[in-house]
Amino acid sequence: MxxxxxxxxxxxxxxxxxxxxxxxxxxxxxxxxxxxxxxxxxxxxAAAGMLAPVSELHYQEEDLLGLMLESSKLWPSFAGGLRQAVEATGYRTTPTLAVGADAADRRALADLRTVQLAAGLGVEPLSVRTAREREPLLSPQISCAFEIPADHQVDPxxxxxxxxxxxxxxxxxxxxxxxxxxxxxxxxxxxxxxxxxxxxxxxxxxxxxxxxxxxxxxxxxxxxxxxxxxxxxxxxxxxRPVYGDILRLRVPAHLRPLLTATVRGMVRGVPVYIVPRDDGTVVIGATQREDGLSATSNAVSAGGVYQLLRDAQVLVPAVAELELLEATARARPGTPxxxxxxxxxxxxxxxxxxxxxxxxxxxxxxxxxxxxxxxxxxxxxxxxxxxxxxxxxxxxxxxxxxxxxxxxxxxxxx
Ligand SMILES: Cc1cc2nc3c(=O)[nH]c(=O)nc-3n(C[C@H](O)[C@H](O)[C@H](O)COP(=O)(O)OP(=O)(O)OC[C@H]3O[C@@H](n4cnc5c(N)ncnc54)[C@H](O)[C@@H]3O)c2cc1C
CATH class of the missing domain: 3.50.50.60 (FAD/NAD(P)-binding domain)
Structure with missing residues (x-):
């Protein structure tokens, strides 16, 4: 040997x-x-780094929810157990905001909240006005807002x-x-x-x-x-590979902070999220597709980039003024x-x-x-x-x- x-x-x-x-x-x-x-x-x-057991709850995934909640509990000690200061990981415990674009999105998020509450998870409705007091760059056109205290983030x-x-x-x-x-x-x-x-x-x-x-x-x-x-x-x-396109953008000085909390939105039934980072950038993601564009590469989908920017701007119009730094695609390792x-x-x-x-x-x-x-x-x-x-x-x-x-x-x- x-x-x-x-x-x-x-x-x-x-x-x-x-x-x-x-x-x-x-x-x-x-x-x-x-x-x-x-x-x-x-x-x-590629990952956005959302630590989101509540927003990620899906029907008939109770076992997975248990694992996600357990990991969520472990996050503070895990981050604290690294050699570097917790801040060095980008770990943030700011609550997440879930917002909808139109009336159908409001109904979808309200239905999801019913499921979340039934699972014992905390999701608090906010008035659009309160949401905009917290995040002034949110569009006045959003149809609803919810606060999710347990969903946090890290920079992967x-x-x-x-x-x-x-x-x-x-x-x-x-x-x-x-x-x-x-x-x-x-x-x-x-x-x-x-x-x-x-x-x-x-x-x-x-x-x-x-x-x-x-x-x-x-x-x-x-x-x-x-x-x-x-x-x-x-x-x-x-x-199996489940591809995701995701964007990184720089917020110009006059727009900082674009957001203080992670915003997860539903725009005409399609999910999109905007994750603010401490360094003045934001992450906008992510598509979900099982069509590797080419056999060997992590090719980014033009349609995916378009969809992400279009939907993120519906929620936060100032997204149009950001500098696009990076468009990335990677495959998530999906299971049945x-x-x-x-x-x-x-x-x-x-x-x-x-x-x-x-x-x-x-x-x-x-x-x-x-x-x-x-x-x-x-x-x-x-x-x-x-x-x-x-x-x-x-x-x-x-x-x-x-x-x-x-x-x-x-x-x-x-
Ligand atoms: C767009 C996108 C957004 C995401 N957002 C989130 C999020 O917000 N929150 C969240 O929790 N998760 C998120 N995920 C999912 C998360 O990124 C994955 O679940 C996670 O990265 C899986 O980690 P892993 O270490 O198993 O795999 P990977 O990160 O894929 O790492 C696998 C490693 O194995 C190595 N490797 C492969 N073959 C070999 C070999 N033969 N020998 C040695 N090394 C090998 C590769 O080089 C690679 O470094 C996201 C994923 C994507 C694509």
Missing amino acids: AEAIHADVAVIGGGVIGLGIAHEARRLGRSVALIDPAPATGATF RKLAGCLMAGLAAHSPGADTWVGGARDGFAVADSAHGLLWDGRRVAGVELGSGKSVLAGETVVANGLGAPALAGLPEGLELPV DNAPLLGRVAEPDGYLAGLIVATGFFRHGVLLTPVAARIVGELLTGSPDSRWSIFRPDRFSASRGQPWPMEVPTGAHQ
Whole structure:
């Protein structure tokens, strides 16, 4: 075998999920090899960073809501546990405003509020006048406004930067890292596939031919997960790309602040959001389409850009005066039930040793970063919380042909 690198935990994928998990593993005292040729350039690079369990509530997604609310609770301590000041991540706990453009949007948001209230979530109606006192650049034409105290935000690029910097500082030695570039934070190779030692996963074979030997391997490479060689036989990881176009714009000095709160709008039935950042920029997003415009690229849709600017201007007319800095598209890792594939893979007599899967975070990966890190940390220390076994990664793998235990059985390989 070519040159091998040793670590307690190998994490494949350096998006927010892999970075959060690597951070937690380091916090637990484990050495970590984080494997990614281009960290934080996938969905993480595009994400708006809304931490929005309430606005993101969807019919029949109660299990996912529970996971989102749990992560929401963990956010303050997660952000506070980074080496940098909380502000360095762009974490803000300002309430979100939900606004509608016309009468039909008002009815749709009121219907959604009924569902949100039934789920015990707080959504307070505001008069348009009160909303405009808080956010003077909101259009006087909006039809309704609601305040959502629990929905917050973070800047995913800053968060990823903080997690990477923290990992680099904690790295116990170069031998636990793959590569050696990037300011001492070494991330330089792609994972080709899983290495096995008998019936357990023993690490990762890299694209370069090198390998990482690890007691635990975490598959956290988003849409790249199903392509890994050597996945357990019959394990289906049904993640599919759901593309999103998103814009970044600079607010000229005379219009600052454009907004103080995240504004989520419904404009003629189409959702749009405007997220203000501390640096005087705003993020306007996001489309949702399953039509990769070209086979290999993250091509931006002209129609998507048009739709976002058109709808954002209906809510905040001054959007037309902003400087367009960036139009980006990335794919969210979607799953059939919109929930992540998270946990160990079951075997008839327990769980497959040495492997944890954490992919399929779809629209909520930034929000779910703390809870994903917590759940994987608990799996690493052998103390899993059975509430989360509903997200087990083999739940779509009928060909593995077994009723999977909902509770961790005695004697499970942890
Ligand atoms: C437009 C848009 C807006 C969004 N807004 C929000 C939001 O407001 N709030 C929210 O919570 N979520 C949001 N999301 C969703 C969120 O971005 C994703 O759920 C999240 O980024 C998933 O994180 P991840 O680490 O699993 O995947 P990614 O961020 O895609 O990272 C996967 C990483 O794996 C690496 N990789 C792939 N294959 C390999 C391999 N073989 N070997 C090594 N590395 C590999 C890639 O280089 C990449 O760095 C948004 C997404 C989009 C596209």
